[in-house]
Amino acid sequence: MNDAEHDLPASGNPTFDHNPFSALSSEGLPETAPKGVHQNAPVKPIKKNRGRVDIMRLTAGRGGKTVTLVKGFVGIGLPEKEQLAKAIQKSCGTGGTVKNGEIQIHGDKRAEVARILSEAGFRPVFAGG
Numbered sequence: 001m002n003d004a005e006h007d008l009p010a011s012g013n014p015t016f017d018h019n020p021f022s023a024l025s026s027e028g029l030p031e032t033a034p035k036g037v038h039q040n041a042p043v044k045p046i047k048k049n050r051g052r053v054d055i056m057r058l059t060a061g062r063g064g065k066t067v068t069l070v071k072g073f074v075g076i077g078l079p080e081k082e083q084l085a086k087a088i089q090k091s092c093g094t095g096g097t098v099k100n101g102e103i104q105i106h107g108d109k110r111a112e113v114a115r116i117l118s119e120a121g122f123r124p125v126f127a128g129g
Contacts, residue, residue, distance in 0.1 A: 051075065053117055054127035055110050068109045070117070070124075071102040088116050 056069045070088075073081060078098065085103045089096045092112045096105035105113060114124040 048121050049123060050121040052123045052125055055113055055117075055124050056126075056128040057108050057110060058128075065106070066108045068105040068107065068113055069102055070105070070113060073101065084116075084120060087120075088113055091116055 051074045052072060053070055054072045056071070058067050058069050059065065076084075078101075081098045081101070081103060085096055085098050085105075088103065088105055088109075092105060092107070092109045094106045094109060096103065098104070110126060114126070117124040
């Protein structure tokens with residue numbers, strides 16, 4: 001090959017007459033999306049896994065009263081724990097507090113607390129007996 005074949009045209013606009021895909025056809029290709037992929041399906045937001053939290057039922061040292069204790073939070077501060085505690089209290093219809101970095105809810109509300117924590121992106125685990 002000589003250098004003239006590699007030069008651009010004098011107009012400065014190269015011509016791209018050769019399309020390597022022009023000889024391909026769509027014959028034999030499926031009409032629908034691959035299995036498991038839905039074209040019109042709504043996109044679900046991916047919930048971030050915020051880590052494991054332990055849910056415990058305690059009565060010791062509380063005069064026989066039952067308390068649901070949530071502990072093991074990693075990476076969230078006190079204000080967010082307080083907001084989470086308020087949401088749990090409202091949903092359960094009971095009182096509670098945040099003490100020593102743990103959420104305490106009055107009564108045995110483990111199932112409701114686990115549901116709320118799951119919705120918030122945590123992985124609740126029932127700990128203790």
